[in-house]
Amino acid sequence: MRELIDGSTAIVRGVLDSGCTFFAGYPITPASSILMQMMQRLPGAGGTAVQAEDEIAAIGMCVGATLAGARAMTATSGPGISLMSETIGLAVMGEVPLVIVDVQRLGPATGGATMVAQGDVQFVRWGASGGYPVVVLAPSSTEECYSLTRRAFDLAERFRCPVFVLADKELALTTDSVDVVPRSQPAVRARSVAPPGVSAPPYRYEPAADVPPMSQFGGGVPVRFTGSTHDESGFLTKDPATVARLNEHLRAKVMEHVDEITAVESDVQSGASTIVVSYGVTAGAVRDAARRLRRSGGRVSTLIVQSLWPVPESALAAAASAHDRVVVAELNHGQYRREVERIVAGRAEVVGLHRTDGALITPEQVEECVR
Amino acid sequence: MTAREEHVGLPLATYRNARSYPFCPGCGHGRVLDRLSDALVELHRDPRDVVIVSDIGCSGLSDQYFVTDAFHGLHGRSITYATGIKLARPELTVIVVMGDGGTGIGGAHLLAAARRNIGLTVLVLDNFNFGMTGGQHSSTTPDGAITSTTPHGNIERPLDICATVGVNGAAYAARCTSADGDLTARIRDGIECEGFALLDIWGPCTAHFAAKNGASHRMFAATLERLGFATGVLHRGERPEFTSALATATRSDEAQVSRRPVGVAPFSAPRLAAPLRVVVAGSAGAKVRSAARLASRAALLAGLRVTQRDDYPVTVQTGYCVASLVMSPEEIHFSGVERPDVLLVLSSEGAAQSVRQLAAMGPEGRAFVLPGVTPAATSAVVMTIDPADASPTPSAKQVALYALALVMLTTGVLSEEALLSAASAATNGHADAAVATVRAAAATSRQMAAGQSHAKTAAVTSP
Numbered sequence: 012m013r014e015l016i017d018g019s020t021a022i023v024r025g026v027l028d029s030g031c032t033f034f035a036g037y038p039i040t041p042a043s044s045i046l047m048q049m050m051q052r053l054p055g056a057g058g059t060a061v062q063a064e065d066e067i068a069a070i071g072m073c074v075g076a077t078l079a080g081a082r083a084m085t086a087t088s089g090p091g092i093s094l095m096s097e098t099i100g101l102a103v104m105g106e107v108p109l110v111i112v113d114v115q116r117l118g119p120a121t122g123g124a125t126m127v128a129q130g131d132v133q134f135v136r137w138g139a140s141g142g143y144p145v146v147v148l149a150p151s152s153t154e155e156c157y158s159l160t161r162r163a164f165d166l167a168e169r170f171r172c173p174v175f176v177l178a179d180k181e182l183a184l185t186t187d188s189v190d191v192v193p194r195s196q197p198a199v200r201a202r203s204v205a206p207p208g209v210s211a212p213p214y215r216y217e218p219a220a221d222v223p224p225m226s227q228f229g230g231g232v233p234v235r236f237t238g239s240t241h242d243e244s245g246f247l248t249k250d251p252a253t254v255a256r257l258n259e260h261l262r263a264k265v266m267e268h269v270d271e272i273t274a275v276e277s278d279v280q281s282g283a284s285t286i287v288v289s290y291g292v293t294a295g296a297v298r299d300a301a302r303r304l305r306r307s308g309g310r311v312s313t314l315i316v317q318s319l320w321p322v323p324e325s326a327l328a329a330a331a332s333a334h335d336r337v338v339v340a341e342l343n344h345g346q347y348r349r350e351v352e353r354i355v356a357g358r359a360e361v362v363g364l365h366r367t368d369g370a371l372i373t374p375e376q377v378e379e380c381v382r
Numbered sequence: 383m384t385a386r387e388e389h390v391g392l393p394l395a396t397y398r399n400a401r402s403y404p405f406c407p408g409c410g411h412g413r414v415l416d417r418l419s420d421a422l423v424e425l426h427r428d429p430r431d432v433v434i435v436s437d438i439g440c441s442g443l444s445d446q447y448f449v450t451d452a453f454h455g456l457h458g459r460s461i462t463y464a465t466g467i468k469l470a471r472p473e474l475t476v477i478v479v480m481g482d483g484g485t486g487i488g489g490a491h492l493l494a495a496a497r498r499n500i501g502l503t504v505l506v507l508d509n510f511n512f513g514m515t516g517g518q519h520s521s522t523t524p525d526g527a528i529t530s531t532t533p534h535g536n537i538e539r540p541l542d543i544c545a546t547v548g549v550n551g552a553a554y555a556a557r558c559t560s561a562d563g564d565l566t567a568r569i570r571d572g573i574e575c576e577g578f579a580l581l582d583i584w585g586p587c588t589a590h591f592a593a594k595n596g597a598s599h600r601m602f603a604a605t606l607e608r609l610g611f612a613t614g615v616l617h618r619g620e621r622p623e624f625t626s627a628l629a630t631a632t633r634s635d636e637a638q639v640s641r642r643p644v645g646v647a648p649f650s651a652p653r654l655a656a657p658l659r660v661v662v663a664g665s666a667g668a669k670v671r672s673a674a675r676l677a678s679r680a681a682l683l684a685g686l687r688v689t690q691r692d693d694y695p696v697t698v699q700t701g702y703c704v705a706s707l708v709m710s711p712e713e714i715h716f717s718g719v720e721r722p723d724v725l726l727v728l729s730s731e732g733a734a735q736s737v738r739q740l741a742a743m744g745p746e747g748r749a750f751v752l753p754g755v756t757p758a759a760t761s762a763v764v765m766t767i768d769p770a771d772a773s774p775t776p777s778a779k780q781v782a783l784y785a786l787a788l789v790m791l792t793t794g795v796l797s798e799e800a801l802l803s804a805a806s807a808a809t810n811g812h813a814d815a816a817v818a819t820v821r822a823a824a825a826t827s828r829q830m831a832a833g834q835s836h837a838k839t840a841a842v843t844s845p
Contacts, residue, residue: 012646013682014645033466033470059470065490067459067462068462074455074466076466076467076469078453079466079470081466097456098455101456125694181718184691185690185691188681188688188689228451229430229473233429234451234452236452236454237454238454247443247454295716295717298715371718374716
């Protein structure tokens with residue numbers, strides 16, 4: 012059985028099937044379709060949806076609702092992420108499970124609201140002060156808009172941090188014929204909540220990479236939430252040892268679990284000298300080019316990265332190791348190529364294939380790079 | 383007393399914890415927080431159901447001195463967190479403690495919360511300047527006041543917080559001072575009020591503002607008179623509270639999550655051996671996207687994979703509208719169409735948008751145009767479709783569908799059966815018109831095949 016849906020609809024289904032109970036958003040092209048669908052559908056699914064006064068309020072409401080027990084998400088585009096970035100830092104510091112969909116459009120600034128780009132790749136990772144890690148998943152097909160949205164909710168609960176779904180205008184707004192997904196997908200994990208009535212310090216972790224259960228408002232035990240450096244009970248502190256341990260925890264709980272987060276689609280062909288690395292909508296052109304090249308007798312390998320952050324370093328290194336050339340195809344001036352170059356470290360030639368004119372990299376462009 | 387109340391030891395004598403305040407000698411903040419505790423004692427609220435949300439600055443320290451839940455976030459955004467908490471758990475008592483700095487940087491949230499009339503109680507600890515960061519002027523600094531950033535006297539008019547939220551829909555607004563004997567009663571008013579309640583509570587910043595401008599009752603009185611600001615309970619409104627109004631508004635929403643499309647099973651084998659790229663270029667409002675959507679559905683029924691991308695200006699109802707379709711017997715990885723196999727130009731706006739695509743097309747390409755439309759230079763074979771050939775003649779809203787259906791039929795890509803099936807599934811009462819239009823296109827197609835049509839187009843095989 013097949014149906015016609017666009018990526019936005021697939022994302023919304025993923026959200027609803029993840030047990031999301033709270034949405035707040037603000038209109039912005041090309042993410043408005045998600046806002047409208049959530050406003051129309053979440054109440055019927057037993058949740059609460061609200062159009063906020065701006066993106067700052069939208070993500071602020073999501074953080075507040077999460078602390079009160081909701082499973083929350085918001086959706087926006089690059090300009091909205093800019094406004095949200097301070098609160099993204101708050102969610103990192105306060106260890107708030109949160110899903111943020113960034114439907115990328117061509118920047119900078121207002122840029123091209125109805126033109127595609129992949130210009131937020133480094134921005135979503137480094138957009139909050141302090142530089143602490145977040146998780147970023149990039150769907151490369153309509154089907155993955157659904158499955159990776161579910162994965163985002165799952166990882167948000169697992170690591171209690173913001174998880175981005177990095178989509179783009181073309182993926183979100185192009186209608187596609189897809190096989191109807193059965194709802195018996197892997198379940199999104201339930202929130203780990205501190206047992207009721209037990210007054211355990213909510214920010215105690217041993218070892219530092221451990222993720223403690225969440226204490227929620229109205230749960231029977233007073234809960235302190237703060238965006239300031241805090242001790243294990245949530246009181247402000249500047250004690251260097253306590254602060255160092257807190258910040259090491261925020262780093263380690265994500266970075267020491269890269270293998271658990273890593274999601275790549277590796278398609279290595281023996282005898283191929285070139286591997287094309289891509290993600291998001293560009294991966295479609297790469298898949299198409301590889302299919303055509305191989306049918307005409309050519310050899311090429313591909314690596315599609317779904318978990319952009321934290322960088323799946325061992326998967327990238329392994330895929331690159333058997334090739335002389337690594338082509339990184341992306342709709343920006345080489346943002347993820349930086350990461351690939353860092354990992355390949357001179358062991359192969361790294362070539363960028365870039366496009367920033369608001370159009371997609373075509374399969375023909377990929378083929379030219381391989382030959 | 384319930385078992386739950388007994389467990390927490392209600393009634394409490396205080397909602398303060400054992401920590402002592404960090405405020406400067408003479409600062410009004412501690413007195414306000416004591417009155418907040420008194421009001422909660424009088425109201426007998428279970429502290430486990432109370433959340434105190436603080437902003438940033440000296441007032442932002444406030445949440446640490448209570449036995450309730452506490453949220454300390456970012457500057458000016460306390461109302462946004464409080465709104466999220468209240469929406470997720472409307473039964474909780476949510477109290478915001480912010481300063482006059484927060485009402486400035488977070489002004490949009492203050493306005494929105496009042497307009498929503500969401501059931502929060504906002505205590506503005508208003509001391510006319512940024513105390514924590516060095517006594518800079520704030521949104522409420524009185525005109526003429528000397529601060530570290532207004533050395534010549536403030537020339538901005540101070541924000542009348544109470545009037546602002548009052549005129550924009552708040553349920554309760556009061557102006558008072560931290561020394562008022564009835565402050566506990568006013569805070570009680572605010573907490574007991576169902577909707578959005580705000581107290582603008584004036585107090586001295588002894589470290590900065592008072593040192594330069596004084597903070598006596600006489601000075602407050604003179605400022606109030608000069609600005610024309612009133613004191614006491616200034617506003618009471620009766621609008622429905624937001625979370626209950628939202629629950630009422632959405633109560634009738636069915637469990638839509640279960641009403642998910644089950645998909646369609648293709649009823650015929652694919653008629654294409656290779657991907658076909660089709661572009662329809664026309665004008666906004668001419669149902670270009672709807673016609674393309676119908677063709678997409680027909681392709682799905684015909685066992686094909688299909689993608690549809692629409693391009694139109696942000697103003698939506700003016701200018702061009704271009705739909706790009708890829709139909710393929712195998713999985714489509716790339717939905718872009720730079721070089722169409724088939725291009726249908728419905729208007730001069732569509733012609734202007736398809737210049738590059740026409741130029742990219744080779745002699746094997748097929749371009750179809752409506753009479754009077756001049757396509758750009760192309761190597762493709764250009765044919766004209768005249769809706770006047772149809773019987774009955776399609777209305778303006780049906781021309782795009784007529785032409786696209788005719789192109790699909792004459793190129794052999796889609797069958798009449800698939801198009802009719804897709805047309806009959808059209809929603810919003812459009813099915814009858816769509817079916818009639820497809821039938822008209824099919825009739826024209828048959829006439830053309832039999833050589834009976836005046837149409838200048840000719841049947842071609844699938845590229």
